[in-house]
Amino acid sequence: MTRTVLGWAAFLALAAFALQWLEYQHQARMFPGEIYIALVGTAFAAGGVWVGWRLSARPAQEPFIHNRAAQQSLGLTGQEMKVLEHLASGQSNKEMARTLGLSPNTIKTHIANLYAKLEVGRRTQAISKARDLRLLP
Numbered sequence: 049m050t051r052t053v054l055g056w057a058a059f060l061a062l063a064a065f066a067l068q069w070l071e072y073q074h075q076a077r078m079f080p081g082e083i084y085i086a087l088v089g090t091a092f093a094a095g096g097v098w099v100g101w102r103l104s105a106r107p108a109q110e111p112f113i114h115n116r117a118a119q120q121s122l123g124l125t126g127q128e129m130k131v132l133e134h135l136a137s138g139q140s141n142k143e144m145a146r147t148l149g150l151s152p153n154t155i156k157t158h159i160a161n162l163y164a165k166l167e168v169g170r171r172t173q174a175i176s177k178a179r180d181l182r183l184l185p
Contacts, residue, residue: 063091115182122165122181129183131158136175136184 074084119129127148134144141159145152159171168174178184 066091112185113182118181118183124162124165124183128158128162128165131155132162132174132178132184135159135162135171136178 070084070087074081124132130148131144134147139147141152141155144150144155148155159174162174163169166174166177168177175184
């Protein structure tokens, strides 16, 4: 914390010195006014780019760890987990049936079982709860 405060203090002191120097140069009429405007504009643009970069930087994500305990406590089968993964990818019942080699009625049964076990009533709720429980990345 002290290092951060001292760093910002040094930066602000340097910036104040630069502004005072620019004001002196302007008063001494060594350079035309456009140069001062360009220097101040460039400083603000660089500061804006730097602040934007700092604010938008995202920390490295940790690898996804599947919550096997939640899966077992809910009693989710391997096939239901596959259906849940396909639900999360946005596939329809027919697409899941084709992908998994099951009938659409079997997919509907798995989805109904998932809704009951997760205590939800919609696909989006099931996906959200599964992500909260760390069953899905």
